[in-house]
Amino acid sequence: MSDANLLYVDSHAFHDVEVKGRRVLLHVPSTGIFDLDGVTTEVLDFVRPKATVSFEELQQRFSGQGSPTLIADAIEDLKSLGVLRGDPAQPDHGPGISVTEFPLSTLVLNVNTGCNLSCTYCYKEDLTTPSKGEKLDFDKAKKGIELLLKEGAKRDRINVVFFGGEPLSNMRLIKAVTAYAEERCREEGKQVDFSLTTNATLLTEEIADWFNEHSFGISISMDGPQAVHDLRRKTIGGKGTYEVVAKKARMLLSRYTARSVGARVTLTAGYSDVAAIHHHLKDDIGFAEVGFAPVTSNPVTTFNLVGDELRAVFDAMKTLGREYVAAAVEGRNIGFSNMHQMLSDLYEGRRKALPCGAGIGLLAVDHKGELNLCHRFTGSELPTFGNVETGIAKAELGAFLENALDRSERGCSTCRIRNLCSGGCYHESYANFSDPHSPVYHYCELLREWVDFGIEAYLEILEKNPAFLHQHVANRSSEL
Template identity: 40%
Template sequence: MDIKNYPLLRVNYNRLEVNNNKYIFHVPSSSVFELSKSSDEVLSKLENNEELTLEDKEILKEFMSLNLVGNQFREKPVKVEKFPAKALVLNVTSGCNLSCTYCYKEDLTSLKNSGNMSFEMAKDAINLFFKESPDLKNYSITFFGGEPLSNLPLIKQIIEYANEFFGSKSLNIGYAMTTNGTLLTKDIIEYMYKNRVDLTISIDGPKALHDKTRVFENGKGTYQSVVKNLSTLLSVYKDRIVPARVTLTRGVADVLEIWNHLKNELGFKEIGFAPVTSGENEFFNLTSQEQAKVFDEFKILGEHYIENAIKGKLNGFSNIHRTIMDIHEGRKKRLPCGAGVGLLSVSYKGDIDLCHRFTGSDFQSFGSVEEGLDKKSLSKFLENRANEKDSDCQSCRARYLCAGGCYHENYIKNKSPEIKGHQYCDTLREWIDFVTVAYIKIRENNPDFFDKFLTNKGVENETF
């Protein structure tokens, strides 16, 4: 058999070896397949331009069905005509009682000068939200700011209204909030718990690290104020997960130290890290040495995740858990996230933004609560991004798990969210390889782990 008739599509797979077993990560489906001895031999022949035999024909057909051999399948152009948002972000205030030095929010103000969303604006936003997504069973509202708890009276009004609005239609509504934790009281915590508000706490580690950047307006560190409220929060939310969200900036990059403090000393069950690599203020961006250190320590935590998963436990390292979930479900993304499709963000003024990160920025809004969603403009933006034929991305093995990276990071880095960022592609590919191997190890040793801990069942495999 002439191998020239069967061109190998190397861009559609990546070889991996775990415990002397051969696997491929199948890029088009974000799935993992184990290679039999004969399949491995045929693939090696194709890779080395060696002659195929008639006995190789059946395996070759399998490779062709997986688009590993033959002509590259052309992706169908994406048409975005509906916007079935499941999540609504309400930026209830621009005011914050903190003055975190790395904050990306361009509309951020002090509490004294804060702009607050009105109850009428919030009601109209919820009505618009439902109008655009009338056929779902589950909806969620996220309260954002500023510090959202600085506008607690509005939050309570919104929850009362939304409970009645969705409840009268026999639909489910849930709530979420990320807070700096300084304004929490026992009464507030109990109210949030009673009303099913999932809370995430922004905290950057031990006092010495946290207080470098997360400070009050007078420059005083906020660590003690957060920790003072944390024990009450975790005791009330004892049957729910309260994640810690850590922002890694220059000088605050000791992942293992931060993990140990938050997990073992403060008692968080889930921790996620957000490395800052393309912030507008270069002073806070991680150095190349720090980025390498962060990645090395991510892998150490990843090994810990694997060990726990094989024992049937979840260690709470959310950075690896999300990608494990994507691989297990064969997630195929043409867009990096649900911004503009699965999620709508409304500013306190009523502007509809691509996501909460763009609120207050110079980037365009896509309509308003008063005038409605600008579907034509939003469709054009999303379709341009989803259908972009970028040669670097099209040949990348992580292309359907990354989809070009965060819109806002690209906006900061390249002055446009439509230009895909390439600031840490090599690191991301290496991380995807690490997570794929982790997935294989868990699948081979404890397949029940996925049914127990991967909870996104029923989510569409392809996100445009």
């Protein structure tokens, strides 16, 4: 039985940081950020090292120091946040719910396993050459769209993503599926968005204009200046592709008006100058946004960022992040996607029980019509979860997601960013540990630092130019 005179301290419910003399608290359960006044800071610092604290201890410590009402209010504020509580704190084991509904909003169609490039770091296990590529046929794709409409019946808007291999190598299917999905969504009274990521080598003016007509969201895989890009992104014959990709990207950007076009950068061992890559792709090529994906799980380990080099990449990301903040204060968006996403999470106060929408809001269809957890798993040994003919294997997928929701045996249960990270990418964990549910322990501390940096950046922008957050961060999805 709990002692009514005793308060328990939940050290895993909060994380406080000092930002330029300002103390703020990240409320871990809600991802809310709160300013700490002087009195609340003193109370928090007093109870922080304790497992329990009594009212007598609090009274003795703060007797004669300031207004009793202010002290009492500070204690009540910490109680309302769960930092102080009437019963012993427990690790966050997850919501403990059964997953039986799968309200899809996004379907990824792997239209061709073939690719005309041979990028040295590619993770795709089913990737092959164009001549051996296995293409998704229209009948399976059509059934995939019907599955999306059925499972996403309550959604007003659905998303169809075309992936590969190189998706532009199967433009015939992309056009047919787009026409079918548009017609079916008109019949169902829904909106539909289309997107794809391409290496751009097969882009033509005709294709670009067709994408424009159908308002595709387009990302181009490009790794930076020529020396960097050509090091990893090569043709099957071993020739660098920078010149053709840069030419095609500039062509697209000169005539594409439907939506902003972004660049996706894969960072590998050997080069970590994030700012130089960003400036080239944003300022020289003209992309609206540039996003970075560090490689830490490639089967060819020489490409993986580890140790000091991975640390250097995160430090370089923060350097670019400071440029982002300085520009934001002036009202300019320099298009650093990673920073934009972090600020969006903090601005919206997102609380994630799962690391992403894979399995709940998103599934990927491979060339056989099998339903994969996401596009990264097509061709892998991870079991699939049904197919477009028979539908979702809901019992198996539900069990997978319930395992992901269970934090009881993982460090996530007490981690301060557990509701922002939720264990990290399933595929990243699968590639590193052969277990999609294992947290990404190899860079957990770096992710915690990145969130701290994001809090600092968010508060500076909020103080100096809050209109930037309203204009760019709140409307992030509509800008891309």
